[in-house]
Amino acid sequence: MANRVTIIDDAHAGERTIRRFRLRVRGVVQGVGFRPFAFALARQMGLSGFVLNDNAGVLIEVEGFGADAFARAVKADAPPLSRIDIIEAQEIDTNGLTGFEIRESVGGKSATRIGADAATCRQCLEELFDPASRFFHYPFVNCTHCGPRLTITKRLPYDRVQTSMAAFAMCPACRADYENPLNRRFHAEPVACPACGPKLSHSVEAMAQAIRAGKIVALKGIGGFHLLCDAKNASAVATLRQRKARDEKPFAVMLRDVAAAGHFADLTHAETALLESPAHPIVLAASRGNLPHSVAPGLTRLGVMLAYAPVHHLLLAALEDGGKVPVLVATSANPGGEPLVASNEDAHRRLSGIADLIVTHDRDIVVRADDSVMQIVSGAPAYLRRARGYVPEPVDLGSDGPSVIALGSDLKNTICVTRGREAFLSQHIGGLDNAEARRWRISVPSSM
Numbered sequence: 001m002a003n004r005v006t007i008i009d010d011a012h013a014g015e016r017t018i019r020r021f022r023l024r025v026r027g028v029v030q031g032v033g034f035r036p037f038a039f040a041l042a043r044q045m046g047l048s049g050f051v052l053n054d055n056a057g058v059l060i061e062v063e064g065f066g067a068d069a070f071a072r073a074v075k076a077d078a079p080p081l082s083r084i085d086i087i088e089a090q091e092i093d094t095n096g097l098t099g100f101e102i103r104e105s106v107g108g109k110s111a112t113r114i115g116a117d118a119a120t121c122r123q124c125l126e127e128l129f130d131p132a133s134r135f136f137h138y139p140f141v142n143c144t145h146c147g148p149r150l151t152i153t154k155r156l157p158y159d160r161v162q163t164s165m166a167a168f169a170m171c172p173a174c175r176a177d178y179e180n181p182l183n184r185r186f187h188a189e190p191v192a193c194p195a196c197g198p199k200l201s202h203s204v205e206a207m208a209q210a211i212r213a214g215k216i217v218a219l220k221g222i223g224g225f226h227l228l229c230d231a232k233n234a235s236a237v238a239t240l241r242q243r244k245a246r247d248e249k250p251f252a253v254m255l256r257d258v259a260a261a262g263h264f265a266d267l268t269h270a271e272t273a274l275l276e277s278p279a280h281p282i283v284l285a286a287s288r289g290n291l292p293h294s295v296a297p298g299l300t301r302l303g304v305m306l307a308y309a310p311v312h313h314l315l316l317a318a319l320e321d322g323g324k325v326p327v328l329v330a331t332s333a334n335p336g337g338e339p340l341v342a343s344n345e346d347a348h349r350r351l352s353g354i355a356d357l358i359v360t361h362d363r364d365i366v367v368r369a370d371d372s373v374m375q376i377v378s379g380a381p382a383y384l385r386r387a388r389g390y391v392p393e394p395v396d397l398g399s400d401g402p403s404v405i406a407l408g409s410d411l412k413n414t415i416c417v418t419r420g421r422e423a424f425l426s427q428h429i430g431g432l433d434n435a436e437a438r439r440w441r442i443s444v445p446s447s448m
């Protein structure tokens with residue numbers, strides 16, 4: 001969608017006049033660190049006023065010298081997971097008050113939307129591998145720029161008590177980060193650390209050992225379980241294929257970064273950008289043909305994705321020895337074409353005949369979401385499976401219409417609900433010819 005900004009007229013630019021503007025910011029602007037961003041920017045520009053979330057998005061008032069430049073700066077430097085559809089600016093009377101504050105939300109906190117899950121950001125990755133950080137080697141590190149969203153959310157408004165993080169009381173250090181508008185974790189609802197957050201059932205080293213020994217590991221991730229094995233080990237891949245009864249369907253592979261992915265796929269610029277986008281989808285790309293035949297039998301293309309949860313990064317780092325590039329088969333744990341396994345109980349019940357090691361954690365997955373699958377067609381990204389990382393971001397219909405519910409097909413099912421000009425598509429659900437699929441929890445919360 002084209003971004004539009006109503007630019008405040010420049011007639012007064014450079015004039016040393018105190019002015020006050022009310023800015024209405026619409027788009028994906030809640031739960032993405034927008035308020036602390038506006039707070040920090042206003043302080044940096046020496047402006048007074050406030051920012052708050054309301055039912056229409058974010059409302060900001062700024063006053064001071066250069067208040068007119070604020071809207072442009074908001075547009076230019078917006079937080080990575082936000083998407084500004086429009087900023088409407090209106091000049092209003094000054095009130096002479098000083099200080100800038102984040103105000104309580106109006107009409108229900110962050111009432112309008114839940115964000116999509118986002119891959120671990122660069123800053124969290126640095127902390128993950130920094131021995132001096134309190135998040136060192138912590139498999140659930142996240143912040144407002146990354147981490148689980150939809151998959152942990154039970155209902156709107158998006159707030160910690162409405163997510164599966166409600167079971168974890170924040171420690172003083174996490175609480176301080178959560179309450180500090182200048183911290184990257186200000187109101188990051190899933191914030192957690194080794195002292196207070198979720199834990200894995202097994203060590204990363206235990207997983208790495210199993211992979212090195214050619215075993216199959218079931219690992220609970222963001223939207224469900226993966227089945228993992230060493231993609232270079234032909235007998236491990238063949239065993240996985242046989243146990244999963246997957247015939248000839250290709251397996252996707254997971255790598256640490258695009259440099260590693262480049263060893264196995266010939267990536268274009270567009271494919272690289274898509275791999276590194278916050279959604280971190282599986283991208284179909286030209287295979288270099290240097291993995292065992294059984295990874296993607298008879299195909300010239302390979303499904304590639306980058307590690308997107310901290311635990312993936314830890315596992316791939318643990319497997320890195322002697323400069324060899326680790327590459328994992330990472331396929332959805334959905335035995336017999338049933339929906340993805342997402343609960344610990346389900347994993348033990350449905351995966352014990354497939355995986356040699358089942359690794360769970362105690363943060364519940366509320367909404368299942370498979371890995372999204374995409375390819376570049378004529379230079380632009382196209383969806384083959386729209387799920388984790390994209391759902392429940394609405395599709396803009398371009399104009400208002402009546403509320404409609406569409407229940408989709410029997411095979412490769414997806415449902416859709418519309419609200420005004422927005423269409424909320426559920427994640428890929430798959431075939432409906434089994435009991436598990438009928439128990440599926442869809443991703444459109446009831447209060448949307």
Ligand SMILES: [Zn+2]
Nearest residue numbers: 121124143146
């Ligand atoms: Zn982060």
Ligand SMILES: [Zn+2]
Nearest residue numbers: 171174193196
């Ligand atoms: Zn903590």
